[in-house]
Amino acid sequence: MKHTVALTLVAAVAIATTSAPAQAQASSGDATPKQPCEIGYVTGVGGSAQSFREYLASSNKYRYLADNPIQCKVSQGQGRTSDCTGVTNLEHAQVSVFDDSDPATMTVVARVELDQGTYPAIIVVRRQDVQCEH
16 A cells, blocks of 8 residues: 555656646736746645636636536556546645646645545646745
């Protein structure tokens, strides 16, 4: 079990470090160059891209969160997740930034609670919910 957890952490870090270095969003009107954001902490809701868009468009976000918990397929032996759907609430969760090219959201690798245990998954979060570690 510890070997699987260690392997999944290594995989998450490898994914984050092989992607182009992510850049943090500079505030509007700020002439300061963007600072790289590779590791951060998220407090807020995140989920699969489609589910997260539906969550943001929902008139009752609490109900959407309750009715659509995150679910992913987990590969046997490798501890990798795929085909995730749904959303989850993150409380100061450490993440690796995977892609921050969208002005409103960031794609991150976060450890999420699934029925099978806790595994790293690629999810989308609001940019404003990410505090970058510098």
